[in-house]
Amino acid sequence: MLALLGALALTAVRAEAQTAAPAWPQxxxxxxxxxxxxxxxxxxxxxxxxxxxxxxxxxxxxxxxxxxxxxxxxxxxxxxxxxxxxxxxxxxxxxxxxxxxxxxxxxxxxxxxxxxxxxxxxPNMLVVSNQIPARTMSEFVAYAKANPGKLNYGSSGIGASNHIPAEIISNLIGTPMTHIPFRSSNEIMNALVGGHIHLAFDNITFALPQSQGGTVRAIAVTSKERSPTAPEIPAIAETFPGFDIGxxxxxxxxxxxxxxxxxxxxxxxxxxxxxxxxxxxxxxxxxxxxxxxxxxxxxxxxxxxxxxxxxxxxxxxxxx
Missing domain, CATH: 3.40.190.150 (Bordetella uptake gene, domain 1)
Known part of the structure; x- marks a missing residue:
C-alpha cells in the first residue's frame, strides 16, 4: 500500500510538472x-x-x-x-x-x-557560359591562363560556399578572375545563362538542371569524389588532387x-x-x-x- 501511494504521488508530481511546463511548441x-x-x-x-x-x-x-x-x-x-x-x-x-x-x-x-x-x-558545381569553349577542367585551366584577368564569376557574396572555390582555383592556376556578388543562386544562373558572367561554382541543386538543359556547361564538381547524382561529371580533385570544397x-x-x-x-x-x-x-x-x-x-x-x-x-x- 505504501509503495502504491508513493507511486501515485510520483505520478502526481510528474503530471504537475508537465502542467507547469507545457510541451513545445505552443x-x-x-x-x-x-x-x-x-x-x-x-x-x-x-x-x-x-x-x-x-x-x-x-x-x-x-x-x-x-x-x-x-x-x-x-x-x-x-x-x-x-x-x-x-x-x-x-x-x-x-x-x-x-x-x-x-x-x-x-x-x-x-x-x-x-x-x-x-x-x-x-557539392558545388563549376559551370561555364556557353560562350566559353572549355568542356573539361584541363581545357578550362588552359582557357583561363590564355585570358588572364578577363574572366568573371558569380557568387552569393564574400565568404559564401560558391565564392571560396573560385578563389582557390584562381590561385591554383595563377590567373586572377573578377568576383561579381549576387543575392541568390537564381540571380547567378540568370546572369550566367544570359552571358553576363563567365562562370560560377554554384550549388549542384541549381547548376545541374541548367547544364542538363544545355543553357550552361558543367565542367566539374567541387567534392572530393563524383556526385552519385551526376557521375558523368568529373571531380575537380581528378585534376587538382585533394580539392574538396563541398x-x-x-x-x-x-x-x-x-x-x-x-x-x-x-x-x-x-x-x-x-x-x-x-x-x-x-x-x-x-x-x-x-x-x-x-x-x-x-x-x-x-x-x-x-x-x-x-x-x-x-x-x-x-x-x-
Missing part, C-alpha cells in the same frame, strides 16, 4: 533562412517546416533574411530570444567560412549558436535555447530527413541527407571551422 516557430526564397537553403528549410507544421499543427514560418554571404540572417538569429521559438538554417558559409573572411562579425559562430542537426551535404546545411538555435527543445527538434529532423521520399528527393538534386545529434553537429561545425581556417589562409583570401 505558438508560432520562426525559421530564419539567410538567403533568398527559392534557393537551396530555403528548400531545405521548407522541407523541415512543412513536415513540422503537419506534425504539431502549429505554424512554422520561414523568414528569409539575405545579405553578406548569409551573415545578415545569422546575426538576426544570434540576437533572437533563446526560448526555442526561433531556429536558424546555417551553412558552411555562415558557420565555417565567415569567421575568416570578414574582419568583424556581429555574431560568434561557436558561442552564439546551439547546433541542432545537419540537414544535408552537397557545402552543408543544418539547423541551429540561439545559444541558451532549452536543451529539451533542442533534443526534441533534433529527433524530428532525424525522422524527417530519414524518410525515403525526402532522401530520394534530395538525391535527385545532388544532396545527401545527413541528420545527426546536437553533440555530433557541434563537433562537425567546429571541425569545419578549423578546416576552412586553413583553406582560407592557403587561398590567400583577405578579410573584408
Amino acid at each position: 505558438r508560432q516557430v520562426t525559421v530564419i533562412v539567410p538567403f533568398t526564397a527559392g534557393g537551396t537553403t530555403d528548400l531545405f528549410a521548407r522541407i523541415f517546416t512543412q513536415a513540422m507544421q503537419q506534425k504539431y499543427g502549429t505554424a512554422f514560418v520561414v523568414e528569409n533574411r539575405a545579405g553578406a554571404g548569409g551573415t545578415v540572417g545569422a546575426t538576426a538569429a544570434a540576437r533572437a530570444p533563446k526560448d526555442g521559438y526561433t531556429l536558424f538554417v546555417g551553412t558552411a558559409s555562415t558557420h565555417a567560412i565567415a569567421p575568416y573572411v570578414y574582419k568583424s562579425l556581429n555574431y560568434d559562430a561557436d558561442r552564439d549558436f546551439q547546433p541542432v542537426s545537419l540537414f544535408a551535404t552537397l 557545402t552543408w546545411h543544418g539547423l541551429f538555435a540561439p545559444a541558451g535555447a532549452p536543451r529539451a527543445v533542442v533534443d526534441q527538434v533534433a529527433a524530428d529532423v532525424k525522422e524527417i530527413f530519414s524518410r525515403p521520399d525526402v532522401v530520394a528527393k534530395l538525391k535527385e538534386i545532388g544532396a545527401v541527407a545527413a541528420p545527426n545529434t546536437p553533440d555530433a553537429f557541434t563537433a562537425f561545425s567546429r571541425s569545419e571551422r578549423e578546416r576552412y581556417r586553413v583553406i582560407v589562409r592557403e587561398a590567400r583570401i583577405e578579410p573584408q
Whole structure:
C-alpha cells in the first residue's frame, strides 16, 4: 500500500510538472533562412517546416533574411530570444567560412549558436557560359591562363560556399578572375545563362538542371569524389588532387535555447530527413541527407571551422 501511494504521488508530481511546463511548441516557430526564397537553403528549410507544421499543427514560418554571404540572417538569429521559438538554417558559409573572411562579425559562430542537426551535404558545381569553349577542367585551366584577368564569376557574396572555390582555383592556376556578388543562386544562373558572367561554382541543386538543359556547361564538381547524382561529371580533385570544397546545411538555435527543445527538434529532423521520399528527393538534386545529434553537429561545425581556417589562409583570401 505504501509503495502504491508513493507511486501515485510520483505520478502526481510528474503530471504537475508537465502542467507547469507545457510541451513545445505552443505558438508560432520562426525559421530564419539567410538567403533568398527559392534557393537551396530555403528548400531545405521548407522541407523541415512543412513536415513540422503537419506534425504539431502549429505554424512554422520561414523568414528569409539575405545579405553578406548569409551573415545578415545569422546575426538576426544570434540576437533572437533563446526560448526555442526561433531556429536558424546555417551553412558552411555562415558557420565555417565567415569567421575568416570578414574582419568583424556581429555574431560568434561557436558561442552564439546551439547546433541542432545537419540537414544535408552537397557539392558545388563549376559551370561555364556557353560562350566559353572549355568542356573539361584541363581545357578550362588552359582557357583561363590564355585570358588572364578577363574572366568573371558569380557568387552569393564574400565568404559564401560558391565564392571560396573560385578563389582557390584562381590561385591554383595563377590567373586572377573578377568576383561579381549576387543575392541568390537564381540571380547567378540568370546572369550566367544570359552571358553576363563567365562562370560560377554554384550549388549542384541549381547548376545541374541548367547544364542538363544545355543553357550552361558543367565542367566539374567541387567534392572530393563524383556526385552519385551526376557521375558523368568529373571531380575537380581528378585534376587538382585533394580539392574538396563541398557545402552543408543544418539547423541551429540561439545559444541558451532549452536543451529539451533542442533534443526534441533534433529527433524530428532525424525522422524527417530519414524518410525515403525526402532522401530520394534530395538525391535527385545532388544532396545527401545527413541528420545527426546536437553533440555530433557541434563537433562537425567546429571541425569545419578549423578546416576552412586553413583553406582560407592557403587561398590567400583577405578579410573584408
